[in-house]
Amino acid sequence: MKLYIGIDLGTSAVKLLLADEKGAILREVSREYPLSFPRPGWSEQKPEDWWTAVRDAFPELLAGHDPADVAGIGAGGQMHGLVILDDEDRVIRPAILWNDGRTGEETAWLNEEIGRKKLSELTANIAFAGFTAPKILWIRKHEPENFARIAKIMLPKDYINYCLTGVHSCDYSDASGMLLLDVKNRRWSEEMLRICGVSEAQMPGLYESWEVTGTLKPETAAELGLPETVKVAAGAGDNAAAAVGTGIVGEGGCNISLGTSGTLFISSAHFGVDPNNALHAFAHADGGWHLMGCMLSAAGCNKWLCEDILGTADYAGEQADIREEDLGRNHVFFLPYLMGERSPINDVDARGTFTGLTLDTARKDLVQAVLEGVAFAIRDSFEVARSLGLDIPRSRICGGGSRSPLWRKIFANVLGIPLDTVKTEQGPGYGGAMLAMVGDGLFATVKEAADALTEVGGTTVPDPELTARYEEQYRKFRLLYPALKSVFPQIL
Numbered sequence: 001m002k003l004y005i006g007i008d009l010g011t012s013a014v015k016l017l018l019a020d021e022k023g024a025i026l027r028e029v030s031r032e033y034p035l036s037f038p039r040p041g042w043s044e045q046k047p048e049d050w051w052t053a054v055r056d057a058f059p060e061l062l063a064g065h066d067p068a069d070v071a072g073i074g075a076g077g078q079m080h081g082l083v084i085l086d087d088e089d090r091v092i093r094p095a096i097l098w099n100d101g102r103t104g105e106e107t108a109w110l111n112e113e114i115g116r117k118k119l120s121e122l123t124a125n126i127a128f129a130g131f132t133a134p135k136i137l138w139i140r141k142h143e144p145e146n147f148a149r150i151a152k153i154m155l156p157k158d159y160i161n162y163c164l165t166g167v168h169s170c171d172y173s174d175a176s177g178m179l180l181l182d183v184k185n186r187r188w189s190e191e192m193l194r195i196c197g198v199s200e201a202q203m204p205g206l207y208e209s210w211e212v213t214g215t216l217k218p219e220t221a222a223e224l225g226l227p228e229t230v231k232v233a234a235g236a237g238d239n240a241a242a243a244v245g246t247g248i249v250g251e252g253g254c255n256i257s258l259g260t261s262g263t264l265f266i267s268s269a270h271f272g273v274d275p276n277n278a279l280h281a282f283a284h285a286d287g288g289w290h291l292m293g294c295m296l297s298a299a300g301c302n303k304w305l306c307e308d309i310l311g312t313a314d315y316a317g318e319q320a321d322i323r324e325e326d327l328g329r330n331h332v333f334f335l336p337y338l339m340g341e342r343s344p345i346n347d348v349d350a351r352g353t354f355t356g357l358t359l360d361t362a363r364k365d366l367v368q369a370v371l372e373g374v375a376f377a378i379r380d381s382f383e384v385a386r387s388l389g390l391d392i393p394r395s396r397i398c399g400g401g402s403r404s405p406l407w408r409k410i411f412a413n414v415l416g417i418p419l420d421t422v423k424t425e426q427g428p429g430y431g432g433a434m435l436a437m438v439g440d441g442l443f444a445t446v447k448e449a450a451d452a453l454t455e456v457g458g459t460t461v462p463d464p465e466l467t468a469r470y471e472e473q474y475r476k477f478r479l480l481y482p483a484l485k486s487v488f489p490q491i492l
Contacts, residue, residue, distance in 0.1 A: 002071040002442070005061070006426070006433030007054060008238070009077035009157045011035060011045075011097065011260050014053045016061050017426055019433045021442055023453035025424060026065065029057045036094065041101035041340070041348075044094040047083050050156065051163045058224045067225050072212075072436030073164065074233040076241025076428025077157025079177045082135040087151040093143070095156060096135045099261070099296050099339045101348045103134035106141075110134060110179070114195060116277060122192050124183040124273050124281040125176075129340065129348045130296070133179035136196045153202050157235050165214035165232050168204040173240035175206060176282035183283055184271050207234035209241075209285035210438035210446055233439035236285035238428040239263045239292060245431030246396045246422050247454030249286040249447045254392050256411065256419070257427065258401030262298025262374060264343075264381045266291045266390060278344030278384045285435060286446040291390075293343035293381025298374050299401035301336045301352070305370050310363065319371070319406045321364040327410065328469025332356045332365045333477055334373030335484070343381045345481065349488040355480055371407050372470075375414040376477040382415055394418040396456075398427050408460040413467045414474060423457035 001020050008015040013032040019025050031053035036044045062070070080098040085091060096102070110119060110127035119126050127134055132155070140147045154162065155178070158170050175181040175188075180196065180203070182189045188200050207213055212231045221228040235241065239257060243265050248255040251269040256262070264279075269288045273281045284290045297304070306312050337350035354369060385392060397419045401407055412419045424430060434449045443449040 001069065002440070003065060003069045004071060004433045004436045004440070005073045006429035006431070006436070007073065007075035007077070007157070007160060008241075008427060008429035008432065009050060009075060009160060010238070011078050011099070014050060014057065015429050016054070016057050017429045017433060018061050018065065019430070021437065023424065025426060025430070027061055028426070029060045031057045039102070043097040043100040045097060046094050047091050047156070047159045050160060054160055055223065062225065068227055070226050070230050072231045072233060072440040074432035074434070074436035074439065075157040075160055075235035076238045076432045077155070077160070077174070077235065079155065079174055079237040079239070080130050080132050081156040082132050082139070083154040083156060083159045084139070084146065084150045085152040085154065086149045089152070089162070092146050092149050098130045100135070101129050101340045103129045103138045104348045106134035106137040107348070109137070119179070120273060120277055122189045123179050123181060125179060126277040126346070127179055128342050128346055130342060131177060131179040133192060133196050136198060140197055150198065150202055152204065153198060154204055158204055161213060161232055161235065164216055164220055166217045167214040169207055169213040169234050170204040171207050171209040171234035171236055171285065172283035173209055173285045174235075174237035177237060177280070183281060183289070186283060208287055209234050209236040210435045212439045231436065231440055233432070233435045235432055235435060239265055239294070240282070240285040240290070241428035241431035241435070242398055243267060243290070243431065244285050244434055244446055244450060245427055245429070245454070246398050246425070247450040248396060249284070249450045250288065254395035256378060256395050256397045258299050258374070258397065258399035258407070259427070260298065260300040262295045262378055264293040264378055264385065266385055266392065274384065274388060276384070279381060280343070285431070291385065293378070293384065295336065295374070295377045295381075296340060296342055297336050297338040297352070299399060301334070301338060301370050301374055302401065304338060305366065315404065318364070318367045319404060322368050322406060326368060328413070328466050328473055330365060330368050330372060330473070331358065332361055332369040333480060334369040335480055336370070336373045336377050344384050347485070347488070349492060350481065350485070351488050351491070353480070353484065371410050372414070372473065373477070375411045376474055378411070379414050379474060392417065394420065396420045396422060398422070398425050412460040412462045414470045416462050416467045418462065419460045420456045421458045423455045424453070425457070
């Protein structure tokens with residue numbers, strides 16, 4: 001039986017899974033790597049650390065299995081990160097990550113001088129600080145010596161694929177978040193490349209997510225103990241890969257991902273743009289497109305509160321004291337903008353706040369406020385989708401945060417829709433393995449793979465009374481950011 005490897009290149013760790021051709025997960029392994037914050041609001045990692053972690057995980061992943069059975073590898077990875085290589089394919093500097101906020105000036109210049117309308121015409125999106133193009137402009141201005149050395153511009157998971165195959169590649173879903181891709185026509189935008197001062201020769205080749213970019217380099221195959229014939233699919237951005245892994249392909253599907261960041265992902269067989277550009281319009285890994293709202297800190301907010309502030313990793317224990325009657329009645333509100341925010345407010349200066357603290361505020365109230373604040377922020381993007389006339393009667397939910405029954409209940413009632421979990425919920429890694437299966441010919445299309453391998457495992461249904469309480473709470477939450485928007489820049 002053939003085996004397939006899925007790689008989920010996250011912000012704090014890489015997760016690898018081994019699956020058979022029936023979709024059963026045989027083993028999962030994880031390796032962490034450092035995350036650097038050189039200055040407040042900056043976020044960097046060394047691409048070499050990603051590859052070291054991936055390479056070192058293979059012996060444990062394959063233990064007890066015949067490496068000769070491995071037929072394909074597919075990756076889903078953190079989006080937007082700027083990886084630059086010189087003419088000998090050496091990494092020039094640490095990658096500037098998706099949650100890095102240093103490009104406020106460059107983002108403003110693109111949106112105001114080039115113009116939101118022009119950007120949307122060229123790329124279907126406006127500039128956000130986390131996107132890749134503003135980072136290229138930042139490098140050009142602040143590190144001209146590094147800018148002059150750039151031979152190839154890549155994204156994080158594409159660097160892993162390069163280490164595997166020696167091919168400079170990028171798929172359309174990941175490329176959509178660079179602000180360099182003509183998303184509608186699935187090609188690099190010549191004008192955006194010119195604006196950023198780079199050429200198409202410096203960009204990787206473009207592929208559909210399931211297309212095979214190459215096979216393993218002989219030296220890499222020997223190092224990993226795998227056959228040189230292993231096919232490597234182009235893979236996808238983490239959110240598109242997670243959507244594939246939860247079966248959200250084709251027209252009208254919805255997935256909510258609660259990882260370090262949080263997303264609302266709506267798949268479509270047709271190209272469409274939010275006229276206000278509050279939601280991203282990206283290519284999907286199934287060959288279609290999707291609209292996506294992305295918040296920079298989702299489960300990351302809960303991790304921050306529990307581990308950094310409360311000093312515990314017992315997330316379930318912190319939620320245990322939150323009673324059913326507490327839901328929808330919290331007097332504390334939390335703005336989850338710990339790294340600024342993307343969708344829908346696009347404000348690098350926004351910051352996290354607790355509002356409503358009193359002498360009787362308890363530890364559990366803060367925990368509940370964080371869980372609710374993240375749900376309210378996702379609802380902000382949900383409301384934008386509704387304003388576009390999109391009907392979202394239910395959604396799937398995935399990511400580490402979705403494993404909390406309490407958080408799923410909060411989300412279902414804040415949004416007022418049923419939320420489905422899938423039986424095999426491994427997000428981007430599973431989606432990457434499925435893309436490798438399509439690339440190897442095991443399935444004809446991504447939809448065929450999704451239909452065969454994804455199945456609902458459980459559903460959280462909203463309660464009308466609780467939904468009504470959260471409707472009032474959401475109305476109050478909506479008052480906070482507009483009241484504080486002008487304050488944030490003054491306190492930085």
